[in-house]
Amino acid sequence: MTPAAKTKKASTGASAGAAELLHERELRRIVDTVLRLAKSTGADETEVHVDEVADALTRFANNAIHQNVAEHGLTVSIRTVVDGRTARATTNRIDEDSLRAAIEASLSLAHSQPKDPRLLPMPGGQRYRRVNRFVKQTAALSAEERARAVRRACDLAVKKRQVAAGIYSNGQSQSSLGNSRGLFAAYRETHSEFSITAQEDSAASWAKANSADVRAFDPQKLAERACEKAHLAVNARELPPGRYTVILEPAAVLDLVGFLFYDFSATALQDKRSCLNERMGKQLFGQNISISDDVYHPLQQGAPFDGEGMPRQRVLLVDRGIPINLVYSRAAAKAAGKQPTGHGFALPNEYGEAPMNLVFGGGDSSIEKMVASTQRGLLVTRLWYIREVDPYEKVMTGMTRDGLFLVDNGLVSGAVRNFRFNQSIIEMLKNVELLGPAVRATGEEAFEMVVPAMKVRDFQFSEVTKF
Amino acid sequence: MWDLCTNALDTAKLRGAAYGDVRVMHLRQRDLTTKNGQVGTLSQSESIGLGIRVLANGAWGFASTDRLTREGVAACAAQAVSIAKASALAKRSEVVLAPEKAYVDSWQSPFRKDPFEIPLETQLALLLAADAEMRRVNGVTLTETDMQFRKIDSWFASTIGSRIHQRKVISGCGIAATSFQDEGIQKRSYPSSFGGQHSLQGYELVESLDLLRHAPVIAEEAAALHSAPQCPEKVGTLILGGSQLGLQIHESIGHPIELDRVLGQEANFAGTSFLTLDQLNQLQYASSIVNVVADARLDHGQGLGTFAYDDEGVPAQCTDIIKNGKFRGYLSNRETAHLVGLERSSGTMRTESWNRLPIIRMTNVSLLPGTWDYTDLIADTHDGILMETNRSWSIDDRRYQFQFSTEIGWEIKGGKKVRMLKNPSYSGITTEFWNSCDAICKFDHWTLWGTPNCGKGQPMQTMGTGHGASPARFRNVHIGTAFSDQ
Numbered sequence: 001m002t003p004a005a006k007t008k009k010a011s012t013g014a015s016a017g018a019a020e021l022l023h024e025r026e027l028r029r030i031v032d033t034v035l036r037l038a039k040s041t042g043a044d045e046t047e048v049h050v051d052e053v054a055d056a057l058t059r060f061a062n063n064a065i066h067q068n069v070a071e072h073g074l075t076v077s078i079r080t081v082v083d084g085r086t087a088r089a090t091t092n093r094i095d096e097d098s099l100r101a102a103i104e105a106s107l108s109l110a111h112s113q114p115k116d117p118r119l120l121p122m123p124g125g126q127r128y129r130r131v132n133r134f135v136k137q138t139a140a141l142s143a144e145e146r147a148r149a150v151r152r153a154c155d156l157a158v159k160k161r162q163v164a165a166g167i168y169s170n171g172q173s174q175s176s177l178g179n180s181r182g183l184f185a186a187y188r189e190t191h192s193e194f195s196i197t198a199q200e201d202s203a204a205s206w207a208k209a210n211s212a213d214v215r216a217f218d219p220q221k222l223a224e225r226a227c228e229k230a231h232l233a234v235n236a237r238e239l240p241p242g243r244y245t246v247i248l249e250p251a252a253v254l255d256l257v258g259f260l261f262y263d264f265s266a267t268a269l270q271d272k273r274s275c276l277n278e279r280m281g282k283q284l285f286g287q288n289i290s291i292s293d294d295v296y297h298p299l300q301q302g303a304p305f306d307g308e309g310m311p312r313q314r315v316l317l318v319d320r321g322i323p324i325n326l327v328y329s330r331a332a333a334k335a336a337g338k339q340p341t342g343h344g345f346a347l348p349n350e351y352g353e354a355p356m357n358l359v360f361g362g363g364d365s366s367i368e369k370m371v372a373s374t375q376r377g378l379l380v381t382r383l384w385y386i387r388e389v390d391p392y393e394k395v396m397t398g399m400t401r402d403g404l405f406l407v408d409n410g411l412v413s414g415a416v417r418n419f420r421f422n423q424s425i426i427e428m429l430k431n432v433e434l435l436g437p438a439v440r441a442t443g444e445e446a447f448e449m450v451v452p453a454m455k456v457r458d459f460q461f462s463e464v465t466k467f
Numbered sequence: 468m469w470d471l472c473t474n475a476l477d478t479a480k481l482r483g484a485a486y487g488d489v490r491v492m493h494l495r496q497r498d499l500t501t502k503n504g505q506v507g508t509l510s511q512s513e514s515i516g517l518g519i520r521v522l523a524n525g526a527w528g529f530a531s532t533d534r535l536t537r538e539g540v541a542a543c544a545a546q547a548v549s550i551a552k553a554s555a556l557a558k559r560s561e562v563v564l565a566p567e568k569a570y571v572d573s574w575q576s577p578f579r580k581d582p583f584e585i586p587l588e589t590q591l592a593l594l595l596a597a598d599a600e601m602r603r604v605n606g607v608t609l610t611e612t613d614m615q616f617r618k619i620d621s622w623f624a625s626t627i628g629s630r631i632h633q634r635k636v637i638s639g640c641g642i643a644a645t646s647f648q649d650e651g652i653q654k655r656s657y658p659s660s661f662g663g664q665h666s667l668q669g670y671e672l673v674e675s676l677d678l679l680r681h682a683p684v685i686a687e688e689a690a691a692l693h694s695a696p697q698c699p700e701k702v703g704t705l706i707l708g709g710s711q712l713g714l715q716i717h718e719s720i721g722h723p724i725e726l727d728r729v730l731g732q733e734a735n736f737a738g739t740s741f742l743t744l745d746q747l748n749q750l751q752y753a754s755s756i757v758n759v760v761a762d763a764r765l766d767h768g769q770g771l772g773t774f775a776y777d778d779e780g781v782p783a784q785c786t787d788i789i790k791n792g793k794f795r796g797y798l799s800n801r802e803t804a805h806l807v808g809l810e811r812s813s814g815t816m817r818t819e820s821w822n823r824l825p826i827i828r829m830t831n832v833s834l835l836p837g838t839w840d841y842t843d844l845i846a847d848t849h850d851g852i853l854m855e856t857n858r859s860w861s862i863d864d865r866r867y868q869f870q871f872s873t874e875i876g877w878e879i880k881g882g883k884k885v886r887m888l889k890n891p892s893y894s895g896i897t898t899e900f901w902n903s904c905d906a907i908c909k910f911d912h913w914t915l916w917g918t919p920n921c922g923k924g925q926p927m928q929t930m931g932t933g934h935g936a937s938p939a940r941f942r943n944v945h946i947g948t949a950f951s952d953q
Binding site: 206 | 500501502503505506507508509510511512513514515516518526527528529530531532533534543546547549550551553554556557558559560586587588591595608609611645647650651652654730731732733734735736738741822823824826858859860861862863864865867868870872890892894896925926945948949950951952
């Protein structure tokens with residue numbers, strides 16, 4: 001086997017840190033090697049994605065670390081086009097023989113299907129706006145540093161006679177994309193995350209943050225918040241299900257509205273599987289709801305190009321409650337007579353595109369003001385196991401989790417047993433009474449967004465559970 | 468591959484590991500989909516790498532790499548030991564492993580037709596023909612089909628002397644028709660939703676499904692659902708079809724019996740469990756006709772939870788979970804077995820890939836067949852609703868309260884299916900629900916269903932699990948709650 005790209009020699013030292021990424025020029029060399037090899041195979045066009053990740057994650061439970069992992073991986077994904085047919089093959093081996101085998105596999109797959117009259121030629125070179133989301137302090141965070149931070153958080157829980165569980169992770173990743181028409185794009189970023197669940201008796205609460213910059217959050221402050229809320233969550237009482245005014249913390253908003261945005265795909269409308277069919281341009285949500293997709297927002301992460309290498313555009317999706325724009329891959333744009341917006345998935349695929357960098361317009365309220373303005377309602381920390389019940393009315397079901405509190409006469413007055421909800425997102429976004437400032441939020445059901453806390457009237461809880 | 472394993476374990480021991488196990492895995496996958504008569508996804512992938520788990524200073528460390536050189540593997544093993552030593556900075560007790568023998572073995576899952584040897588043209592032609600059959604039906608606005616095949620080789624070695632090679636061939640296939648009209652979206656899938664049926668078989672699975680016969684049936688049902696009456700809201704009798712019951716087992720029995728959840732190890736993400744240790748051998752989990760096992764052996768069938776050894780080197784076993792309605796067992800590993808009085812792991816440690824740590828996972832968690840003929844079950848039901856094919860599923864983080872909806876319902880009156888119902892749903896509390904089971908169909912109606920998309924762990928891992936089930940009847944169930952307007 002002939003090496004196509006000289007890889008950085010792995011250290012044999014005893015470092016507990018994450019592996020280092022290849023230099024961008026080495027990724028480019030892999031791309032160039034694939035394009036060179038593909039020339040002699042009969043491919044009309046070739047596209048290459050090279051993705052590399054080096055991640056580490058420390059996991060704790062019962063006030064101690066119980067899992068602690070690190071990984072390094074690199075994949076080369078090759079799409080060829082031959083006679084109006086396209087297919088993809090992926091490998092994680094970068095010697096020439098393996099790359100050649102992947103090219104041949106891609107060609108073999110492509111040959112096996114009928115010609116696709118809608119297949120577009122690959123795009124040529126593009127210009128990208130520069131974003132800088134690689135923070136060396138994040139990449140350098142070691143297993144020992146994570147362990148010490150976890151130990152401090154667990155010691156706090158022990159001191160408060162609570163039990164802590166969670167993660168502390170960091171890592172770095174990079175992607176390069178090139179094609180035989182001269183397009184080349186590259187991006188790298190770092191990521192870090194701390195999440196903690198504090199348990200006291202049968203009660204629990206939770207706090208979580210993530211960022212490209214590990215200095216942007218303080219694990220100990222998150223631990224303090226989770227411990228404090230877990231203590232407030234004990235002795236939960238049962239309330240009857242029904243419609244309540246709710247104050248949703250940003251993580252709760254994020255995980256619920258995250259299910260809406262695949263419907264802003266032009267392909268989803270063409271397939272008639274979107275809740276926006278026959279609703280574009282209409283006053284669907286309240287006038288206080290405006291939403292953009294904006295990868296360049298300072299609180300967002302992600303590459304400035306899509307799966308075909310098209311530059312991502314900022315798109316205003318909802319303007320004062322009216323859905324006015326969709327996102328378009330190149331194929332969907334051609335079918336609709338529009339310009340591509342840079343939101344396409346890597347081809348071939350059947351889903352087209354989706355906005356992945358949501359930014360809500362915020363308001364000037366706060367959770368404290370929302371509580372103070374509420375006669376009777378519920379303060380929701382987060383939601384869990386959310387699934388779609390009705391795809392057109394966008395009714396979602398799920399549970400509250402890790403801290404549900406009664407608000408009575410403008411004050412938080414105690415914990416409440418968790419509810420199941422069955423709530424239309426469309427209806428919910430009509431019923432928003434107050435918004436907080438939009439912040440970077442992270443949950444477990446949806447990708448990260450910039451969203452505000454919301455006070456929502458008539459949120460529908462259908463049943464109650466045992467805790 | 469064994470040289471890589473030996474190299475990794477030797478390095479780990481040299482660096483101070485008291486125990487180590489290593490997996491080299493080679494995964495191959497092929498995905499084919501169609502949409503509205505056109506090819507959608509057409510892709511193939513392979514991935515090979517090594518992951519090593521070690522105990523050092525009484526704590527765990529794990530590292531993985533795709534750099535399969537002598538230096539790359541040694542660095543990875545050294546990193547795992549360093550991570551374990553870092554873990555020891557925040558440990559509260561020493562990890563103790565239940566004893567296990569060393570095994571040297573090689574095993575391959577049985578299959579008749581290697582799906583990677585079947586011409587792609589044949590596979591695509593079948594999907595496109597099924598797609599065309601569905602599109603022939605008026606009112607259908609979206610048609611989708613898919614096939615997925617995987618071949619997984621794993622080489623496991625441990626410092627106690629095990630050397631185990633396993634090869635698994637997995638196939639999956641399904642079709643779906645969607646209809647948008649009158650401001651509503653209805654969908655029907657075959658043989659089950661979210662990708663169809665998946666099992667530890669070769670291409671013979673696809674051939675057994677008879678897609679072309681079922682394609683027009685589900686397409687007509689999708690279109691007809693718009694004019695069907697809404698499933699009523701009431702407390703009543705519910706009959707679940709086999710695939711929906713499989714998911715019910717997965718969510719309300721399979722997850723709560725995972726001992727890592729019970730012990731709080733998943734508290735931050737997947738959640739915990741109502742099955743606290745004091746419930747073992749005490750809780751009346753279900754009615755006396757309910758028997759559930761976790762069975763990874765080939766004798767149980769070719770399910771997604773079938774193997775010869777788990778990813779901790781423990782042989783496949785059958786564990787009683789519910790016996791005559793009583794709660795009898797958990798899913799355990801070598802680290803947790805002693806906590807429930809077991810001398811040995813129940814063999815449920817599984818990993819998605821070489822770059823993931825093995826964690827406790829469902830194997831084939833199955834409801835054993837009952838005595839009823841399906842026709843007799845319907846005839847014996849005076850007033851009830853039959854629900855088939857999952858549409859949504861949700862359960863709280865301790866696995867008490869659940870809600871499911873299905874694609875289609877059928878009203879049963881006087882022992883006969885009388886009309887179709889749209890938007891069916893039901894909800895309940897796990898133990899109350901299972902204690903209301905009064906009839907389970909016999910083996911003739913039993914299928915080992917595959918759930919290919921079970922997410923758990925941080926970093927997230929996706930795993931396939933098996934769930935044997937035949938249609939069963941439940942009394943006094945909350946029906947229609949998902950669509951009630953309080």
